[in-house]
Amino acid sequence: MDLTYSEEDQAFRAEVRAWLQEHLTGEWAELRGLGGAGRDHEAHDERLAWNRLLAQHGWTCVGWPREYGGRGLSLVQQVIFHEEYAKADAPVRVNHLGEELLGPTLMAFGTQEQKERFLPRIVAVEELWAQGYSEPGAGSDLANVQTRARLDGPADGGEWVIDGQKVWTSNAHFSQWAFVLCRTEPGSERHRGLSFLLVPLDQPGVDVRPIEQLTGGSEFNEVFLTGARTDADLVVGEPGAGWQVAMALLGFERGVSVLAQVVGFARELDGVVDLARTNGSLDDPVLRDRLAGLKVELEVMRRQAMRGLSSDDAAGPSVFKLVWANWHKRLGQVAMDVLGPAGLTAAAGGRYELDRWQRLFLFSLADTIYGGSDEVQRNILAERVLGLPREARG
Numbered sequence: 001m002d003l004t005y006s007e008e009d010q011a012f013r014a015e016v017r018a019w020l021q022e023h024l025t026g027e028w029a030e031l032r033g034l035g036g037a038g039r040d041h042e043a044h045d046e047r048l049a050w051n052r053l054l055a056q057h058g059w060t061c062v063g064w065p066r067e068y069g070g071r072g073l074s075l076v077q078q079v080i081f082h083e084e085y086a087k088a089d090a091p092v093r094v095n096h097l098g099e100e101l102l103g104p105t106l107m108a109f110g111t112q113e114q115k116e117r118f119l120p121r122i123v124a125v126e127e128l129w130a131q132g133y134s135e136p137g138a139g140s141d142l143a144n145v146q147t148r149a150r151l152d153g154p155a156d157g158g159e160w161v162i163d164g165q166k167v168w169t170s171n172a173h174f175s176q177w178a179f180v181l182c183r184t185e186p187g188s189e190r191h192r193g194l195s196f197l198l199v200p201l202d203q204p205g206v207d208v209r210p211i212e213q214l215t216g217g218s219e220f221n222e223v224f225l226t227g228a229r230t231d232a233d234l235v236v237g238e239p240g241a242g243w244q245v246a247m248a249l250l251g252f253e254r255g256v257s258v259l260a261q262v263v264g265f266a267r268e269l270d271g272v273v274d275l276a277r278t279n280g281s282l283d284d285p286v287l288r289d290r291l292a293g294l295k296v297e298l299e300v301m302r303r304q305a306m307r308g309l310s311s312d313d314a315a316g317p318s319v320f321k322l323v324w325a326n327w328h329k330r331l332g333q334v335a336m337d338v339l340g341p342a343g344l345t346a347a348a349g350g351r352y353e354l355d356r357w358q359r360l361f362l363f364s365l366a367d368t369i370y371g372g373s374d375e376v377q378r379n380i381l382a383e384r385v386l387g388l389p390r391e392a393r394g
Contacts, residue, residue: 005076012073013080019057020088028053035092036264039359041217044174047091051125054093061099061123068107068115069123079306086263094174098122098129102179104252109196109237109245118177118198130172132180132199132223133246135165142181143190143243147225149182149197151232151239158232160184160197162205162225168370172208172221175201180225181246184239196242198234205229214362216354250372261324262302268360269294269331275357276338290334297327318377325367325374332357332364 005013024032031050034042054060063078064070073081093099103122106115121127138144147164162182172178178199185193201208205228210218237245273291276282282291301323335357336343343361346352354362368374382388 005080009074009076009080012077013084016081016084017088019059020084020090023053023057024088024090031091032089033091035094036356036359039215039217039356040092040171040219043091044094048094048125048128050091051093051095055123055125060095060125061103064103064119064123065107068103068119083263086267089267094171095122095125095128097131097170097175098127101131101249101252102129105179105245105249106236108248111233113233114198114236127177128171128175130169130175130178130201130221130223132166132169132178134168136167142246145181145183145194147180147182149184149195151184152229153232155232159229160195160232160235162197162199162228162230164225166223166225167220168211169208169221169223170219172201172223173210173218177201178223179236179249181242184242188240191243193240194242194246195239196236196245197230198236199225199228199230203228215359216352262298262305265298265301265324265328265331269298272331272335272338272357275335279338279340281338281340287334287337290330290337294327294331294334297323301327318372318380321372322374322377325371328367329364332361336361 027046028050031043031046035044035047051060058071059081061068061070062073062081063075064072066072099122103119106118110118118127122129132147133142133145135145135147137146147162147166149160149162152159152161160182162180164182166178166180169178178201180197180199182195182197183193184195188194199206201223205226207224207226209222209224211220211222212218213220236242269291273282276287276291282288301320304320304323339357343358346354346358372380379391383390
């Protein structure tokens with residue numbers, strides 16, 4: 001990818017930076033840095049209000065085509081926006097699943113009515129979305145989905161009735177809707193007979209139960225669906241062809257926002273270095289070497305991310321997931337070593353309160369599991385890129 005910026009791109013960067021400097025002040029300035037890894041519970045309502053301010057000024061869904069309410073920015077300008085947003089230490093946005101995942105999926109597979117119903121509300125941050133994929137027996141092996149849906153009434157005017165359980169459902173307790181992968185063809189197995197349904201969460205048949213994490217928050221949830229209902233026309237793509245839609249959505253997950261993730265990592269690394277300098281642990285040559293290694297690897301990671309965005313390299317998404325997940329996990333380990341013995345205790349006063357580095361360490365332990373575990377990513381590379389025999393499945 002050509003990383004030389006045109007005058008137009010440079011002007012756009014200045015526009016984004018100036019807007020953030022002007023608006024991330026006063027009450028909004030108090031939100032800086034909130035909502036990071038393991039901290040999605042922080043100031044949710046205030047961050048939602050900030051996101052709606054972004055929407056009012058045209059700073060949501062910036063890469064979406066103009067016909068769907070976006071800005072239609074070029075790839076380079078999307079990268080610039082996400083980089084500047086992260087550099088400003090602006091609060092983590094609450095609308096990622098709708099903006100980065102469901103929206104592009106509806107553009108590719110949704111009906112005109114679905115686009116008109118949902119896309120404007122995603123742009124305006126009026127409705128938040130959760131992802132109903134993982135189940136107790138279908139996490140990394142997503143094709144083992146057992147949640148079932150049956151059509152009650154005609155395809156035109158009837159309803160899907162859904163029974164099953166989803167787990168690790170991020171921010172379901174804050175969301176109004178979920179996109180849910182269900183088995184809609186009795187007797188079907190694996191990838192066949194699945195459908196991609198849009199399901200309202202505020203109804204009697206849905207029970208959302210937050211899962212308390214080691215980090216102190218409850219970002220993830222169990223979602224029990226017992227006779228939950230959604231309109232028959234809220235299936236994305238053809239009934240029974242949901243696997244294709246579900247996999248396409250995961251492809252959108254590796255979009256431009258990964259560059260913001262790398263900028264966020266750089267801020268975390270700089271913070272750990274400052275901590276090491278302050279408490280004197282930077283004088284340890286071994287620790288200093290580990291920090292230097294992380295710095296070099298981070299730059300390589302950024303270039304790999306840019307390469308993946310600008311090519312159709314089949315290995316790109318899996319390679320990048322393996323790289324960043326393990327890098328971030330090592331950063332959490334180094335942060336604990338910099339903290340030393342103080343990192344082993346929670347805040348005084350009898351309450352379980354962790355500092356940002358303890359949360360980073362604990363949350364980073366999950367990096368190599370969620371979003372496709374290391375084992376899954378290596379299987380993808382082995383089978384689809386190297387052409388090795390497929391793993392035997394029972």
